[in-house]
Amino acid sequence: xxxxxxxxxxxxxxxxxxxxxxxxxxxxxxxxxxxxxxxxxxxxxxxxxxxxxxxxxxxxxxxxxxxxxxxxxxxxxxxxxxxxxxxxxxxxxxxxxxxxxxxxxxxxxxxxxxxxxxxxxxxxxxxxxxxxxxxxxxxxxxxxxxxxxxxxxxxxxxxxxxxxxxxxxxxxxxxxxxxxxxxxx
Amino acid sequence: xxxxxxxxxxxxxxxxxxxxxxxxxxxxxxxxxxxxxxxxxxxxxxxxxxxxxxxxxxxxxxxxxxxxxxxxxxxxxxxxxxxxxxxxxxxxxxxxxxxxxxxxxxxxxxxxxxxxxxxxxxxxxxxxxxxxxxxxxxxxxxxxxxxxxx
Numbered sequence: 604x605x606x607x608x609x610x611x612x613x614x615x616x617x618x619x620x621x622x623x624x625x626x627x628x629x630x631x632x633x634x635x636x637x638x639x640x641x642x643x644x645x646x647x648x649x650x651x652x653x654x655x656x657x658x659x660x661x662x663x664x665x666x667x668x669x670x671x672x673x674x675x676x677x678x679x680x681x682x683x684x685x686x687x688x689x690x691x692x693x694x695x696x697x698x699x700x701x702x703x704x705x706x707x708x709x710x711x712x713x714x715x716x717x718x719x720x721x722x723x724x725x726x727x728x729x730x731x732x733x734x735x736x737x738x739x740x741x742x743x744x745x746x747x748x749x750x751x752x753x754x755x756x757x758x759x760x761x762x763x764x765x766x767x768x769x770x771x772x773x774x775x776x777x778x779x780x781x782x783x784x785x786x787x788x
Numbered sequence: 789x790x791x792x793x794x795x796x797x798x799x800x801x802x803x804x805x806x807x808x809x810x811x812x813x814x815x816x817x818x819x820x821x822x823x824x825x826x827x828x829x830x831x832x833x834x835x836x837x838x839x840x841x842x843x844x845x846x847x848x849x850x851x852x853x854x855x856x857x858x859x860x861x862x863x864x865x866x867x868x869x870x871x872x873x874x875x876x877x878x879x880x881x882x883x884x885x886x887x888x889x890x891x892x893x894x895x896x897x898x899x900x901x902x903x904x905x906x907x908x909x910x911x912x913x914x915x916x917x918x919x920x921x922x923x924x925x926x927x928x929x930x931x932x933x934x935x936x937x938x
Binding site: 621622624625627628629631632635636643644645646647648649650651652653654722723724725726727728729731732733735736739740742743782784785 | 805806808809812813815816819820837839840841842843844845848851899901904905906907908909910911913914917918920921922924926927928929930931932933934935
């Protein structure tokens with residue numbers, strides 16, 4: 604036994620070459636780095652209204668302060684009871700929010716302006732998202748122009764500048780989007 | 789100056805590479821551990837709609853997913869619309885409030901990401917939203933892809 608061991612020890616180059624070990628590990632590392640795609644979730648954020656108590660009615664909103672958007676089963680849109688295309692919603696929302704009491708059909712002030720989106724139960728989700736997207740884009744564009752008034756290139760730059768501080772633009776122009784429940788059939 | 793060079797030449801100039809694999813293995817293990825692949829097999833098809841006004845969810849740990857879409861049946865066939873939370877299909881929409889209420893207790897700042905197939909109808913989405921209101925999980929996110937103009 605001893606002789607066998609001695610023989611083995613005596614042989615040259617019996618060790619495993621470890622020079623390429625680093626390369627193998629590197630390859631594995633690169634493989635993991637490439638394959639683990641950290642896909643960032645994107646979407647439209649919303650905050651649902653809290654549950655109402657049984658006998659409490661939702662706060663009243665004046666008719667003129669509410670911009671009603673209705674989407675039916677076919678994905679057709681009514682804005683303030685008038686047939687409309689999805690593409691005009693953005694301008695309508697902007698006009699509604701920035702009205703400041705000028706036109707009696709639109710809102711009294713940006714703080715009071717509410718956009719209500721109502722769908723039927725059979726409305727395709729796609730159509731709803733299209734409408735919601737347009738409404739949000741209108742608010743984003745309003746915030747962008749507010750940020751430009753304050754001397755920032757856009758709203759994103761403003762957000763970065765204020766950090767955790769109070770957001771004056773959001774306080775001035777609140778995004779108040781209400782998702783109305785469909786009528787009971 | 790020349791003296792200085794002389795001194796240096798005496799010592800071995802090679803960087804010891806024996807520890808190199810260990811360092812790289814450490815890195816490798818770090819990446820393998822830190823990338824949590826919490827894969828749930830989604831049993832419904834969710835082809836997400838596209839939108840422009842989107843934002844990123846920064847804190848992934850706060851997110852809980854709800855999938856709504858037609859059931860995958862195999863052979864590329866699709867069944868009725870179903871709701872899936874975690875690994876299970878939800879038969880009765882009414883149980884969502886219990887599930888979500890429990891999740892909200894674990895993570896108080898929970899964001900519910902609704903991954904809804906674009907062909908789904910609003911009825912089921914509104915039912916789920918109603919349940920979320922009951923549970924008190926009010927922060928939601930309609931998962932959408934970035935709009936790419938053709």
